[in-house]
Amino acid sequence: MAVNALFKAARHAILHTMDTEAQLPTTTCLEGAIPVLSGLPALLANFTLSDFTIKTTTGSLAVHRVLLSLHSSVLAKACDGDFRETPQASIDLVHEPAACVKAMVHYMYHFDYDLPEDEEVNASVFHVGMALIGDKYDVAALKDAASIKFKASLPTTADGADAFAETLDLAYDNAVALRDLCKYLVTFALDNSEVGVSAQFHPALKKVMQKHPDLAMNVTEAMYTRMKENEAQYRKYDCPHCDRAEVFIGDLQAHTYYKCRGCECRYSGQMWRSTSK
Ligand SMILES: [Zn+2]
Numbered sequence: 001m002a003v004n005a006l007f008k009a010a011r012h013a014i015l016h017t018m019d020t021e022a023q024l025p026t027t028t029c030l031e032g033a034i035p036v037l038s039g040l041p042a043l044l045a046n047f048t049l050s051d052f053t054i055k056t057t058t059g060s061l062a063v064h065r066v067l068l069s070l071h072s073s074v075l076a077k078a079c080d081g082d083f084r085e086t087p088q089a090s091i092d093l094v095h096e097p098a099a100c101v102k103a104m105v106h107y108m109y110h111f112d113y114d115l116p117e118d119e120e121v122n123a124s125v126f127h128v129g130m131a132l133i134g135d136k137y138d139v140a141a142l143k144d145a146a147s148i149k150f151k152a153s154l155p156t157t158a159d160g161a162d163a164f165a166e167t168l169d170l171a172y173d174n175a176v177a178l179r180d181l182c183k184y185l186v187t188f189a190l191d192n193s194e195v196g197v198s199a200q201f202h203p204a205l206k207k208v209m210q211k212h213p214d215l216a217m218n219v220t221e222a223m224y225t226r227m228k229e230n231e232a233q234y235r236k237y238d239c240p241h242c243d244r245a246e247v248f249i250g251d252l253q254a255h256t257y258y259k260c261r262g263c264e265c266r267y268s269g270q271m272w273r274s275t276s277k
Contacts, residue, residue, distance in 0.1 A: 037111075040067070040109045040110070041109050041110050043064060043067075043109060044063075044105070044106070044109040044110075049064065050062035050063055050064055051064060051065050051089070052064065052065045052068060052079060052089055052090065052091075053089070053090035053091075054090065054091055054093055054101060054105060055090055055091070055092045055093060055094055056093055056094060056096070056098040056101045056102065057094050057098045058098040058102075059098075060090070061101070061102065061105050063105055063108075065079040065089075067108050067109065068108065071108045071139050071141070071142075072137045072138050072139045073138045074136070074137045074138045075091070075137055078091045096133060096136075097129055097133075099116040099119060099121070099126070099129075100126075100129045100130055100132075100133045101133070102116070103116065103126075103130060104130070104133050104134070104137070104139065104142060107139070107141075107142050107145065108139070108142075111141070111145075112145065113130065113142075113145070122163045122166055122167070123149075123153040123163075124150055124153045124154050124155065124163060124164070124167040125163065125166050125167050125170055127146050127147075127149045127150035127153055128146075128150055128167055128170045128171050128178065128181065129170065130142065130143075130145075130146035130149070130150075131143050131146035131147055131150060131178060131181060132170075132174055132177060132178065134146055135177045135178070136177070147180070147181060150181065151184065154167065154185075154188055154192075154195075155195055156192045156194060156195060157194050157195070158194045158195070158202075160194075160195055161194070161195045161202040161204055161205065162202075162204045164189075164195040164196070164204075164205070165202070165204035165205050165207065165208045166204075166208075167185065168185055168189075168205070168208050168212075168215060169208045169211065169212070171185055172208070172211075172212040172214065172215045173212075175212075175214060182215075182218070183218075186215070186218045186219055186222050187222065189205075189219060190219070190222055190223065190226060197219060197223065230249070233249045233250050234247050234248075234249060235247070235248050235249070235250065235251060235252070236276070237252065237272040237273065237275075237276040238272075238275050238276045239260040239262055239263060239267070239272075239275070240267045240271040240272060240274070240275040241260065241263050241265060241267070242260060242262040242263040243262075244260055244261065244262030244263070246258075246260055246261065246262075246272075252269030252272050252273060253269045254268065254269045254270040254273070255268060255269065255270065256268065256269050257269075258272060
């Protein structure tokens with residue numbers, strides 16, 4: 001099995017596991033690959049075999065070109081460029097958040113990453129940063145993994161409103177690269193009123209919507225679509241007793257009783273239906 005195909009299989013297996021907790025596929029090829037893949041984390045700790053360095057603002061990371069090349073077409077070019085002849089080549093990633101670079105390298109060897117332990121981070125913001133770095137360096141599997149972690153880390157209660165606004169801000173700062181995440185965030189904002197859309201917007205959300213008119217536009221469009229969907233569910237019935245026309249959402253059940261706000265009496269769905277056109 002070619003190494004590239006092996007990586008694809010491992011990526012699929014790992015994402016599948018994260019998503020559904022299903023077991024790894026037990027094809028002969030993958031069984032053979034697992035011992036090789038399980039040796040990768042140890043490789044990260046083995047500096048003697050490393051042949052490439054990634055520089056970050058907090059230090060240098062010793063890595064292996066072959067692994068970088070397999071994961072990232074962007075880093076593959078850097079590994080393959082002018083550095084080829086030098087025994088210990090390097091790339092400067094000091095313009096990226098050091099914690100994200102470190103987690104990306106960790107991902108390349110472990111097919112997973114964790115939140116940094118040594119600094120306080122907003123989990124959903126960090127995962128957006130990871131999706132972003134995955135997109136920028138074309139590490140598709142990392143972008144997918146970050147998206148799954150991101151969705152699980154979004155706050156839903158009022159004390160997470162600031163964190164949610166910060167997450168929206170970073171995602172909409174990179175709305176082109178993170179189109180799917182932005183779309184997810186808009187739906188999430190409609191579904192979770194404590195951090196998202198409610199009668200009274202949280203000041204942090206208000207601020208981020210003022211900063212990103214495209215976010216405000218997306219929220220408005222999503223609200224309008226939802227309103228139209230609800231309207232399509234409205235059904236008008238004439239009261240079996242008084243002359244009031246009552247509106248219900250969805251179809252009435254024959255043996256369930258529904259109240260008329262005109263005569264204040266309850267009638268079965270069957271009765272409501274029999275007096276209506
Ligand atoms: Zn009535």
